[in-house]
Amino acid sequence: MSDHQYKFNVTMSCGGCSGAVERVLRKLDGVKSFNVNLESQTADVVTEPSVSYDTVLATIKKTGKVVNSGEADGQTMAI
Numbered sequence: 461m462s463d464h465q466y467k468f469n470v471t472m473s474c475g476g477c478s479g480a481v482e483r484v485l486r487k488l489d490g491v492k493s494f495n496v497n498l499e500s501q502t503a504d505v506v507t508e509p510s511v512s513y514d515t516v517l518a519t520i521k522k523t524g525k526v527v528n529s530g531e532a533d534g535q536t537m538a539i
Contacts, residue, residue: 465532466504466505466533468505472496
């Protein structure tokens with residue numbers, strides 16, 4: 461089974477916001493890599509096959525940031 465690629469559109473207004481998202485992703489087991497981009501308001505996350513979309517979504521939501529949309533392996537997902 462291959463790695464999952466998740467993409468989230470997250471409302472972030474400053475470097476502290478993007479830093480908060482980076483911190484929670486860094487702590488999440490199974491995350492292989494991530495790129496949080498303040499300018500494009502996105503968080504791209506590559507995880508091991510065992511990490512679900514819902515797990516990553518819940519982790520990002522823990523920061524208090526609004527997640528506007530999400531994709532899992534190219535498919536639009538519910539938020």
